[in-house]
Amino acid sequence: MTSVLRGDTARYIASRVATTLLVIVGAMLLLFALTVLVPGDPASALLGPQATPEYARRFIAEMGLDQPIHVRFFRFFAHLSVGDFGTDVLTGRKVSGIILDVLPYTVILTFGSIGLAVVLGIPLGCLAATRPGTVLDTVLAVGSVAVIAVPGFVVAILLLLVFSIWLDWLPVLGAGRAGDLGDQAVRLILPIVALSIGWVGFIARLVRSSMLDVMGEAYIRTARAYGLPSGMVVFKYALKNACIPTLAVLGLGVGRLLGGAVLVEIVFARPGLGRLVLDAISTRNFPVLQGAVLVVVVLFVMTNLVVDLCYSAIDPRIRRGG
Secondary structure: OHHHHHHHHHHHHHHHHHHHHHHHHHHHHHHHHHHHHOOOOHHHHHHOOOOOHHHHHHHHHHHOOOOOHHHHHHHHHHHHHOOOOOEOOOOOOEHHHHHHHHHHHHHHHHHHHHHHHHHHHHHHHHHHHHOOOOHHHHHHHHHHHHHHHOOHHHHHHHHHHHHHHHOOOOOOOOOOOOOOHHHHHHHHHHHHHHHHHHHHHHHHHHHHHHHHHHHOOHHHHHHHHOOOOHHHHHHHHHHHHHHHHHHHHHHHHHHHHHHHHHHHHHHOOOOOHHHHHHHHHHHOOHHHHHHHHHHHHHHHHHHHHHHHHHHHHHOHHHHOOO
């Protein structure tokens, strides 16, 4: 029996890793198509209308855009296979170095937001599920729907107005002084709250619904019949199974938060992948755009892979195909 379970686990892990690699390769294909299908002249966008035709042609040659598509295709994949995202055509820096400079800001913001959403959403969902139909349950339900409906960038602007401008409690813009962890942590408060507040409501609603379903199961009634304390029944037995659907959506949540981080970084003038992608799009800086988007895709699919493996560890039916 143990060998069968190990075989199921190994096959499930192998299938999920293979799927992850296929997604990454598909993203690379789409990124290459981006350089071919996007309209407009990158030389004009980067150099401006005053650039001479000779300089524009030399610039296009340096970018490799004058090569046949099949040559550009194989060169693109060859470079990415060794982690070479190319060179920024504006600054001459390696794209990988530019991305590494801003990647920690986006990663901390994204995973800090999902962590805050989990820490607040799960207890609120449990609280509502243990008191169904009460005034508290109604208030939490209305509040959850309200925060889900409000876009993150609207929340960011409101937080900025209230806590930074009117009350002057928190810094307004920027990521903080380099090397000053205290200043950086303070400047993370409003962006993390703005990005996570919608997911707090979503997780609370999901946990409440799952908890109500689990609380009606036979094993919960049996635990209550044996006289186990209510807290033990709720948190030790019911919550574990109720959190399985929540765990399943956390991977998608990371993707949504990575997308929402773009607007939040713009509102709070923070460096990050979102700002980098936006600037690269506006200037048609293809090497930076391709590298930044690919890093976002890899973060997303790897997070989903980890979530899937954790999900299968909690619920063995997943890896057995049940």
